[in-house]
Amino acid sequence: MSNKYIAVSYKLYTVENGEREFVEEATAERPFQFLSGFGVTLEEFEKQVAELAPGADFEFELDKDKAYGDREASRILDLDREMFCINGHFDHENIFVDAIVPLQNEDGNRFYGRVLEITDDKVKMDLNHPLSGKTLCFSGKVIESREATKDEIQGFVNRLSGEGCGCGCGDCGGGCDCGDDHHHCDCGCH
Secondary structure (H helix, E strand, O other): OOOEEEEEEEEEEEEEOOEEEEEEEEOOOOOEEEEOOOOOOOHHHHHHHHOOOOOOEEEEEEOOOOOOOOOOHHHEEEEEHHHHEEOOEEOOOOOOOOOEEEEEOOOOOEEEEEEEEEOOOEEEEEOOOOOOOOEEEEEEEEEEEEEOOHHHHHHHHHHHOOOOOOOOOOOOOOOOOOOOOOOOOOOOOO
């Protein structure tokens, strides 16, 4: 399968009991951009838009099983408060209820957690994706869809492997190939 450069504008909604709730928007001026075949966006999202022509409109729903799965109680952890200390002082500036915090496990994998509660000795973190357990509805338009160039593919591989300027989310003035702050990006740059 060839790798494609795809840029789409969309509005994302959650759907519950037939009611839509707006979540986020990628505009035509700041589209969601990605290279297909790298697993940086939801597999079913990629399948739905990959074969559409530029200018094509789309609207589709993804149930939780094709989106972010169920919310899992095992992904809510009580972490030692001292893990969030800098020079012996708790990091109140960055660690507060509802803060989204970048974390890293012992294998070096990066991910995000949301602070649920802070006590005298623990910080309760929710590691579930914010949209887990939800049905998602994407409504949008394909801005660009074409074969990716060798340079785009190499640049993307470099960013995924940690080379270059991070993940391309503005660190070096370029566009974000992995979705800027869009929630369905799984490459670790939201």
